[in-house]
Amino acid sequence: MEEEKITEYCDGNSLTLDGKIDELLRDCSQPTIFAFCGLSSHLAESVARNECSIPGVVASDSASFFSPSDFARQKKLAVAQILSADGPVLMLFEQLLELRGTIGELFDGKIIVVRNNLFLDGEGVPSPVDPELLNGFESSFDDMTPDTTGLSKYYAKSVKVGSAHLVTPIIPDEFSEWEVIDLFDRAAFALGDASAISEGVVPVSSAAFLEYRLGLLDGTAGPACVLVNARELESYRSALEAVASVAHALGLSVSFVAQQDQEEKVEESGRLLSVLQHYWGKDASFRNLRFYKNPDFDNEMETVSQGAISEFVVKQAEAAHAGSVDYRNVFVTAPTGAGKSILFQIPALYLARKYQLVTLVIEPLKALMIDQVANLRKRGVKNVVAINSDIPYGERLESLDRVKSGEASIIYLSPELLLESSIQAILNGRELGLVVIDEVHTVTSWGKDFRPDYWYLGPYLSKLRKNGMSFPIFCLTATAVYGGRDDVVSHTIADLELGNCRTFLGNPRRNDISFDIVWRSKSELPGPIEEVKTDLAEQWIDKAVRDNRHAIVYCPYQSHVNAIIDQRSVSNSKVLGYHGGKDAAYKKIVQDAFASGSCRVLVSTKAFGMGIDIDDIDAVYHYAPTGNLSDYIQEIGRGGRKRGLGAKACIDFFMQDVRYSETLYALSKFSQWQLKEIMAKLYEVYASAPQKDRSQNFLVSPNTFSYLFTNEKDEDRKTNRVKSALMMISRDLEDKFNFPVIVVRPKVSYTKQFVCIEQAAERSFTTSYGKYLRKISEAHTRYENRAGQHAVKISDMGAIYELNVGDMWANEFSELTFADFKRQLFTGKICSPTGEPALSNRLALDINYSMTFDEATSTLSAFAEALRKTFMSLAREGDFSEKEFTKELTHQLEGTSLEVKKPSALLNAFVRPVDGGGHFGSDRSFKCIKRFNKSSRNTYSRVQDVRYGVIGRELQAAMSNLTQTLGRLQPPEGSKHCRRYLDNKALDARYALAEILEILKLATYTVKGGDNPEIFIRLNDASKVKALASDSRYSNGVLRELNDRHEYSSKVIRGFFCSTMSDSERWDVVEEYFLGNDDYVAQVLGIDEKPADESAKAAPKVRHAVAKRPVGLSTSVVAEGASYEGKPYFRVWKDLLNSCSVGQEITDIQKLKELVKSSKLEMPRKDAVVCIESTDFKLHPALLWKKSRVMLFSASRADEFAHTQDIDWKCFILGQGEGIEAIADTLENAPKEAK
16 A cells, blocks of 8 residues: 555544545546445544534534434435535434435435445444444443434444444445445455464454454554464455454554464363363263364364363353353364263353352253253252242242252253343352253254244344343254355354354264165055055064164154064064153153163154264164254264264165155245235234334234235244244345345334223222233123024123233342242132132234225125135045145136135134044034045055145135124224134134134234243334335245255255265265265266255365266157147147146246247147156156156146256256246257257
């Protein structure tokens, strides 16, 4: 950098923008706005004092700050200055956000954003606003209260870093039209080695590096050595180049060192050995473990002892306890049987003894935490407790009392319990020293599926640290892929917001486990495949028992476990079954029998195994794989744990076996339309308030979205689906726009609830607790007409009140936990003279009609008649599918203006719930459809299809109830809104009808109250949410990535079992897979497809000589069907349209109709049959281009399409909404002789 340019950025020891501003103004003669983004108040003063600047920065005796309120008073003056300018205008980015509407309409000049490039997207930038105002803005997030500072129109969030704040500016839609330039020049830098280290070491991914850059701006930074991790070099390069430039301008000595050369060596100090020997025996010693020395570059291993890792963790906790910000989080992967529990148990014991610090251990399974606590107590550890929902109330109180008194310092609990409880109630005044997340791979796998609270852990723990707590996070797992398309380590570090994290990556190889993989062809074995596979499993089990093996048999479904166990003698206790559907007592008996060895073979779903401590398992058999390769390796890793004991991993693998994991994934998979509907609903809830009362912050009940998940029977699972979907939306929009468009947090619990107070108890309760109550409505008596009955008298149990539960608990019952106070309140244990419940919970159902009530009534009646005819027609055929329902309903609605956008959701809204015994419950509403699985058999397989049927003769009554129930939701005269208070424990037909009204677009509904904790939502840019929800081009990137990863995982699993390899070669593949070496894995396993996102592909790290496996399973056309030769192409698409259902299939066909119409292209054939020769599996494409080797499948043949990924044809499927256009290119580019 030239000397004259350097001096422009500094004034003595502090930074100034005077030189930069002069440079911008010198080169500009046209009307141009320069908006400075990310300025501290000191730098904002440089802008404000320039004559080209608009007003807004207010000076005080000590400092100058941007004042939103002062700027509001001067907006007219500022606009006039901008519109009259014939040259450059200077302003802050905050001012541009405020004025962008006016500027967009009236200003014809150029807009340039000058961004503070010392900070990366996602890190935040400094703010010129008064820190006290920023503190108030930040508290609106923590308290989940409306923002009163006026900063929410500028910033999406604010985070305190040291004494300063970093804010995330809102990025408007116009941003893409503005030019963005760097505030500071960039200077090249070179990475030195360890010898270049001087004082002031600053790791690049630490909070210290943020503070250092802030120090550069305010003149408090000194010389430094910045440690740069090789994996982070490119992502941080722009900021590092800006640091080099600014430091040079200020005359500071800053060096940059590759962090792998300086990674702190971990060693034992000896102080933890006494803890180990005190509890594990006087001869106990720490085991040596093998970890990759530098997995980013090679496979070189190094030896690190358990004691050394435990010592490193203790040092981080000690640094946090001492108030340092330089402590690091820790992430360890080590193969099953490596003794991971000791790695966190020893530090927890030491920190409790030496500093009286508390350790929280977050475990995924109750059985796992109870097992670990029991094992510790057997060793004499007394200061450990487990807290979960299965533990009786009295025991939980006793455990919390022990924590408070200091008797217990190690607390095992689930993520759900942690998030729904007050951390203060758990710690009881104690200091938190360490948080352990065991089996941490569940954060990314379970967190995006059925345990979403794992996904919310990161923001929750970050909030604790932001609010003053200081503790490292220690993550452990046996299986986590590092890099590549199945990367778990990086995703988990990001999801948990670990930042500066030290990773210890163990080698997944288990050379003591051999493979016995038999690749089977279905053509060799007659009968349905389920029966064939069950027979093979039983044969293997019989031999295992004869050989006295101690083995686990893993099955995909509970039905497989039951089918195998039911074939065996009840008195044969050597083979037992285990799955999540069994009761707790039975599972405990089975666990004990298997652990003792009296049970020799355990047949189980994957519910058994995580964290089990049985060291003599010598064989693991898989009925079929149910997850990715990582899941499989973890499951077989439960064998051979005893030193010197080998184990065998066995499977009889059929090509069709991947369908089990496909089915399991499909059960939890979201659709893009569901996520877009949730976005639309969020905006609707936000906009439902009068404009003057609208708040970016609001609470929403998961029940508000229940109409999107009508096929879910379990209410808890429905709630979890909503929470997962909201987090997917939040993450995707932040990725798209570089700021949090939506902030989502599960709220701990209600502070206010709607209750119905029994008339007999109303006077005494209101006398004692009236200050916490607000009466909503009196009790009423009314008469309702019911089908087939006289008018029925309905009397409310009592008046409806709003109860401030939070204040009542805090002031009257603070000796109880909040959760237990609520439980006793609603069960009559407290506040009731009779011991019977004095009040009951109510759910407020708000319905807003999209038309007059009379119009809604007539429209619903028309829909009901169409549905009645649809169900009658389908009932004559017996049972029916979702597709058949869609087709018949479309037929019945022909000639009307009525339309159903989501027929699958409508159908499932009529499905009657099933009780625990599999019986259809009695229901006086309109739920007249039963849903069940039905086996469809052919020569090659038995497929479980979801089918529907009409229940008995209830159809007519059901449709009558549908319209009659609407009468119970009639709004007041002249209004389109009605509210009803429903018993949360017995939601009646009105709630179910609300879901149907929303599906049919006749009304929208929202729900408040109830037992489900509400979810906190903050809309930082409501207009973006509204626009994307209705944008047909938008699709959620997080969901696309999940689908892509699942598809890739299926190919890896299939290739792994279908490839002939030695045990050593197979473990080579496993090792490279876990290191993210996708190229190696693809080459060995014959995976030919590139990822949809090339950036997701990891660079190869280790190069092996690979023997290529032939790619493309052989096929033959066994029935050629009818040819379209000599006919025009429009006839092809017309015939196909006639055979397809409504929806995305039709959209895809219309696309193809425009793209594929040339008579020069090969004409297809219909009704053809293709056989995969190695498996004898038959394919039935909708269309087949024989010479071009192309097949097109209808959506109903998705199960067949899943088998085409490795065959020697290019195959496509209708109804997926993307990729179908490639058929045109394929046919155009087919070899000449093929046309």
